[in-house]
Amino acid sequence: MSVTAPKGFRAAGVAAGLKPSGRPDVALVVNDGPSDAAAGVFTRNRIQAAPVLWTRQALADGRLRAVVLNSGGANACTGPAGFADTHATAEHVAAGLGLGAGDVAVCSTGLIGVRLPMDTLLAGVTRAVADLAGTGGDDAAEAIRTTDTVAKTAVRSSTTTPGVTVGAMGKGAAMLAPSLATMLVVVTTDAVADAATLDRAVRQASRVTFERVDSDGCLSTNDTVLLLASGASGVTLPEAELTGLVAEVCDDLAQQMLGDAEGSTKTIAITVTGAASESDALEVGRSVARNNLLKCALYGKDPNWGRVLAAVGTTQAAFEPDQLDVSMNGVQVCRAGAPGEDRDLVDLSDRRIDILVDLHAGAEELTVWTNDLTDGYVYENSAYST
Amino acid sequence: MSVTAPKGFRAAGVAAGLKPSGRPDVALVVNDGPSDAAAGVFTRNRIQAAPVLWTRQALADGRLRAVVLNSGGANACTGPAGFADTHATAEHVAAGLGLGAGDVAVCSTGLIGVRLPMDTLLAGVTRAVADLAGTGGDDAAEAIRTTDTVAKTAVRSSTTTPGVTVGAMGKGAAMLAPSLATMLVVVTTDAVADAATLDRAVRQASRVTFERVDSDGCLSTNDTVLLLASGASGVTLPEAELTGLVAEVCDDLAQQMLGDAEGSTKTIAITVTGAASESDALEVGRSVARNNLLKCALYGKDPNWGRVLAAVGTTQAAFEPDQLDVSMNGVQVCRAGAPGEDRDLVDLSDRRIDILVDLHAGAEELTVWTNDLTDGYVYENSAYST
Known part of the structure; x- marks a missing residue:
C-alpha cells in the first residue's frame, strides 16, 4: 500500500511517455488532510536540481498538499528554464487539485542536464490527477523507478495505538550518496504532528539510515526525503514513537536499495x-x-x-x-x-x-x-x- | 638507462622468487658518490608500511647510499615483525656493500598484510649486490613491476650544462593515490646538490605531478618517491633547472602510469x-x-x-x-x-x-x-x- 497505507492519502502512477520504455514515469501523492504539515531533507550537493530548489521553497512554511514525482529526467543543471518547468509542473498539479502551487512539492529523477518534455509531462500529470485513489500507493511507487529492478515500499503501524500508520515509497539503485543516500523518498503518516515535529523526525530518521548508506560515493543533485502528515487518525503519537516508525520505514527502504544497487552482488x-x-x-x-x-x-x-x-x-x-x-x-x-x-x-x-x-x-x-x-x-x- | 643514466649509480634487478610468476622482483640502486645527498616524499596514509617507516628514519640525515626494492609483497600491516624484516633487509644490503643499514632505503610493493619470505628475499638481495652494474637501470625498473604491463623509466639531460643528467624509474598501475599517486619511484642525478635542495626539488616535482594523478582514489600504504644525487658530474645546476628536470621525469612517469592504469581505456x-x-x-x-x-x-x-x-x-x-x-x-x-x-x-x-x-x-x-x-x-x- 506504500504511501496510501495511512488514512488521508491518495496516490497515482501513470505512464506519461517520458521513458523510452513506456513504463510508468509520473507519480502523484496527495494529502487530503485534515492536516497538511510536512517536512523534508535534501541533498547536500551544492548543484541542486530545479525540483529541489522549488521544493525547499514550498516547504518553507511547513505545509504540503501534494507531491508530484517523475522519472525519465532529473531536471538538474537546466538553468532558469528548467526551474520554470518545475514551477509549471507544480502549477499544473495545483490547478488540477484546486490548490496553490506553493502547496505542491516536485521531485525528478533521471538523466542530468536535459530539459523535460513538458507537454508529455503535463499530460501525464493530468492523467495522474484523474487516477488518484486511496489504493494508488503501489502505482506511485512503480512510477518512480529508474534502474531499480523492483518498486520499494514500506509500512509500519503503531504498536501502542492501533490504526496509526506510517507508509513510504522510495527509489534509488544508483547514486546512493555519501551524505544522503536516497534519490527520492516520500513518507506519509496519519498521525497528528506539527511541522517542527516532522522536521525533527525526518532528520533523525535520515541521519541513522540513508546517511549511513554509501553505495558508490556519488552524491546526487536530486536527493529528497519528504514526510507528510494527514492527521486523519486524530491521534498524536509520542514523538519518540513517531520518529521510531519513520526511521523503521526509512531503514527498510535503505536495505531494499542496498539489495537492489546497480550490478551489486554483495x-x-x-x-x-x-x-x-x-x-x-x-x-x-x-x-x-x-x-x-x-x-x-x-x-x-x-x-x-x-x-x-x-x-x-x-x-x-x-x-x-x-x-x-x-x-x-x-x-x-x-x-x-x-x-x-x-x-x-x-x-x-x-x-x-x-x-x-x-x-x-x-x-x-x-x-x-x-x-x-x-x-x-x-x-x-x-x-x-x- | 633509467636510474643508471646519471654518472655515479649502479643498479640491478633479479628474480628472487617472491612472485609466483618467477619474474624479476628484487631491485637494487646504489649511489657510488662522491655525494650521498638524498630526499624523499611518502604516502600520507596513516597506515604506513614497514619500509616506509624505515626509510623515513634512514632519510632523516639527508643521506642514502642504496635503495633496495621488492615487488611480490608490500610488508604493510605486518606489525613489529614486519618492521624487523625491513630492518634485516637493510642490514643485508649494508653488509653486502660495506655500508651502515641507516644508509639503505627499503621499498616494497605487493599484497598488504602478508609477511615476506625472508630467506627468499635475502638470497635475492645477495644476487642483486653481485649483479650491480652501471648499466643495470633497466633491470631494476623491470623488477619493481607488479601489475604494470611495462617497465617505466625516464631520463632528462640539462640543456644548459651538457653531461648533467636526471634518471628515474617507477611502478604504479594500481592504487594511484589522491595525495601521492605513485607506488614507488627512484630518481637519480649526477648533479651536485645538498639534501635541502633535493628535498625542495622532490616536493615541488611531486606536488605538480604525482599529487595531481588520481587513478582510483585509493591511497597506498607504501607510496615512496626518492631522489638521490651522486654529484659525479661535479656540476651544481641552478636550483630551478634541477627542480624542472626532476619534475619532467616525474611527469613522464606519471603519464606512463596513467597510460598503463589497471583496465583503463581512457x-x-x-x-x-x-x-x-x-x-x-x-x-x-x-x-x-x-x-x-x-x-x-x-x-x-x-x-x-x-x-x-x-x-x-x-x-x-x-x-x-x-x-x-x-x-x-x-x-x-x-x-x-x-x-x-x-x-x-x-x-x-x-x-x-x-x-x-x-x-x-x-x-x-x-x-x-x-x-x-x-x-x-x-x-x-x-x-x-x-
Whole structure:
C-alpha cells in the first residue's frame, strides 16, 4: 500500500511517455488532510536540481498538499528554464487539485542536464490527477523507478495505538550518496504532528539510515526525503514513537536499495566500534565504504583486510595504527594492525558481508552500508544514457 | 638507462622468487658518490608500511647510499615483525656493500598484510649486490613491476650544462593515490646538490605531478618517491633547472602510469580554471577524478557532463552553480550551469579525454589526471590476490 497505507492519502502512477520504455514515469501523492504539515531533507550537493530548489521553497512554511514525482529526467543543471518547468509542473498539479502551487512539492529523477518534455509531462500529470485513489500507493511507487529492478515500499503501524500508520515509497539503485543516500523518498503518516515535529523526525530518521548508506560515493543533485502528515487518525503519537516508525520505514527502504544497487552482488555492513566520537566512526565507515579496491576484492570474495586498513588510514579519526582490529564475517583477520587469524577461514560466499573495525579509541559505534563494485555496475553506468 | 643514466649509480634487478610468476622482483640502486645527498616524499596514509617507516628514519640525515626494492609483497600491516624484516633487509644490503643499514632505503610493493619470505628475499638481495652494474637501470625498473604491463623509466639531460643528467624509474598501475599517486619511484642525478635542495626539488616535482594523478582514489600504504644525487658530474645546476628536470621525469612517469592504469581505456585530463585558489582547483579536480559514475560514463564514451557538475557540487570550492562552464574535448556542453552545445558533438573515441571546468571564481588553474572505470579494473582488482 506504500504511501496510501495511512488514512488521508491518495496516490497515482501513470505512464506519461517520458521513458523510452513506456513504463510508468509520473507519480502523484496527495494529502487530503485534515492536516497538511510536512517536512523534508535534501541533498547536500551544492548543484541542486530545479525540483529541489522549488521544493525547499514550498516547504518553507511547513505545509504540503501534494507531491508530484517523475522519472525519465532529473531536471538538474537546466538553468532558469528548467526551474520554470518545475514551477509549471507544480502549477499544473495545483490547478488540477484546486490548490496553490506553493502547496505542491516536485521531485525528478533521471538523466542530468536535459530539459523535460513538458507537454508529455503535463499530460501525464493530468492523467495522474484523474487516477488518484486511496489504493494508488503501489502505482506511485512503480512510477518512480529508474534502474531499480523492483518498486520499494514500506509500512509500519503503531504498536501502542492501533490504526496509526506510517507508509513510504522510495527509489534509488544508483547514486546512493555519501551524505544522503536516497534519490527520492516520500513518507506519509496519519498521525497528528506539527511541522517542527516532522522536521525533527525526518532528520533523525535520515541521519541513522540513508546517511549511513554509501553505495558508490556519488552524491546526487536530486536527493529528497519528504514526510507528510494527514492527521486523519486524530491521534498524536509520542514523538519518540513517531520518529521510531519513520526511521523503521526509512531503514527498510535503505536495505531494499542496498539489495537492489546497480550490478551489486554483495550488501556490506561496515561496523566501526571503539570510536572516540560518532563523527569519527562515520568518517571511518564511509572511507571504507568508498574504497574501490576493497569493493572489487569483496566482489571477488577476497577477504583483503589490508585494503580496509588502507582506507582507515586516510581518515583523521582518532586511532593508533598498531591497535586496529578488523574482523570479516566473524573471523578476526587483523589484530593490532597485523595479521590475525588465517584469512582463508573467511567465507564470503553469501550476499551479506559483515566487516567490523575496532579503533580502540572510545565507546562510539555505528554501521555504514555499501555494496561491492562489479562489472555489472560499470556496465549499467557506462550505458545509462545511451 | 633509467636510474643508471646519471654518472655515479649502479643498479640491478633479479628474480628472487617472491612472485609466483618467477619474474624479476628484487631491485637494487646504489649511489657510488662522491655525494650521498638524498630526499624523499611518502604516502600520507596513516597506515604506513614497514619500509616506509624505515626509510623515513634512514632519510632523516639527508643521506642514502642504496635503495633496495621488492615487488611480490608490500610488508604493510605486518606489525613489529614486519618492521624487523625491513630492518634485516637493510642490514643485508649494508653488509653486502660495506655500508651502515641507516644508509639503505627499503621499498616494497605487493599484497598488504602478508609477511615476506625472508630467506627468499635475502638470497635475492645477495644476487642483486653481485649483479650491480652501471648499466643495470633497466633491470631494476623491470623488477619493481607488479601489475604494470611495462617497465617505466625516464631520463632528462640539462640543456644548459651538457653531461648533467636526471634518471628515474617507477611502478604504479594500481592504487594511484589522491595525495601521492605513485607506488614507488627512484630518481637519480649526477648533479651536485645538498639534501635541502633535493628535498625542495622532490616536493615541488611531486606536488605538480604525482599529487595531481588520481587513478582510483585509493591511497597506498607504501607510496615512496626518492631522489638521490651522486654529484659525479661535479656540476651544481641552478636550483630551478634541477627542480624542472626532476619534475619532467616525474611527469613522464606519471603519464606512463596513467597510460598503463589497471583496465583503463581512457586517460582523462581534468583542467580546472577560474579557481579562487590552487587548493580550490585541486579539490574540484580530485572530486571530478574520483566520481565513479563519470568514470563509467567516459568508459562508455558518454559525454555525461551532468556527472561533472554533480562532482563539482560536492566540494567547498568558491563558485556559483549558475556560472559553471564545462567543455569536453573542446565542445562547451555546459554553459552557466545549464546545457550548452549539443552533447552529440563530443567525440570520445580517442584514449585521451580533456575536460575543462571553469569555476569563474578567480585566476588559478591546474590539471588533475585520472582514468576511466572499467570492467577490466574490476576484474584485475577482484582477482588480484587470488
